[in-house]
Amino acid sequence: MPMSIKNHTSQAAGWLAAGLVPALLAPAAVAQEHVLIKSEEFRYEPGPASLDEGAEYSVLYGDPASEGVFAMRLRLPNGYHIAPHHHGQPEIVTVISGTFHIGMGEEAVREDATALRPGGFFAYPPGMAHYAYAEGETVIQLNSTGPWTITYVNDEDDPRKQ
Template sequence: MQVISAFAIGISAFCTLASSAQAKDAHVLVTPNDVQWGAAPKTLPAGAQAAVLFGDPSKEGLFALRLKVPAGYAIPPHTHPGNEVVTVISGTFNLGMGNTADRGLAKPLPAGSFFAMMPGTAHFAYADEEAVIQITTNGPWGIKYVNPADDPQKTQ
C-alpha cells in the first residue's frame, strides 16, 4: 500500500495533463503532437518523462500512460501489484525477467512489440536508445523494487 501511495503523490503532478480524459463519458483522442510530457513519477529512476493519455494511474480503473526514457536508462528488477500491459511505441526497449538485472537474458523489443505480465512478476528493463512505451492497464499502478535499495525514493 505504501508503494501505491507514494506513486499517487508522484503521479498527481502530471495527471492534470490528461484532464479531458478524466470524465467517465469523455471521448479521448490523442495525436502524437498532443502528448504533453512531464516528469515521470519519483518511483522511477530519474531521467524519464511521462504522459497520462487516459484515466488516472493512481486510482482504480483503466488508464493509458506513456513513458519516454533516454538512452542508457534502466529500471532495476521490480514487480507491479496489477497486470502490466505494455506496447513499445518507438525505439527499442529491452526486457528481462527475474530478480537480477542480467542483461544477457534480456530480450530487445523494437517499436511495435507488446508484452503483458501477471501481477508480481519480477522483471527489469533498459534502453540503449531513447524509447517510448505505453502502459495500458487498470490502476492503481505501483512499483515495488526487488532490492529496496534500488527504489529511487530512498536516495532522494
C-alpha cells in the first residue's frame, strides 16, 4: 500500500450514495498527511459509476464526494467515449498516457475534438459542456474540488440512470 495513505471506508457510503464509486475504494488521503505513491503502486478499481463500463479510477488524494481538493486518475480503454457532459466544479486534467481527444459542446463530433498526448493539459470552468474519446489505453489525471458532480447533456447517456 502507498506510503501514508489510508483506505477510508467511511467515505465509501457517501461516494456510493452519490453514485461516484463502487464499494472498494482506491487509496485516498487525509489533507493533513503527505502523499507519496510510486508509479508501480497505483491501484485502479472499476468505475466510477458515473462513467460507462470499462473505465477504471484511482483516487490519489482527498475525497471527490466532500468539500476540498482531490486528485483522481482515470484509465480508459482504447476507443472509450465519454458523452457530452458538464461539471459543477472546474475540471483540470493532464494526460498521463495514450491520446485523449477532448471536444467542447453539447454534441459529440469526433472530428472536432483536439488530440492531447502525454503531457497535454486542459482546464474547463464549471458548466462547460464537453466530451472525450480515448485512443489507445489512456490515463488522465483529474484535479478539482468536491463535491464532484457530472451531469450528462442527455439523460440516456448517464450510466447511473440505465
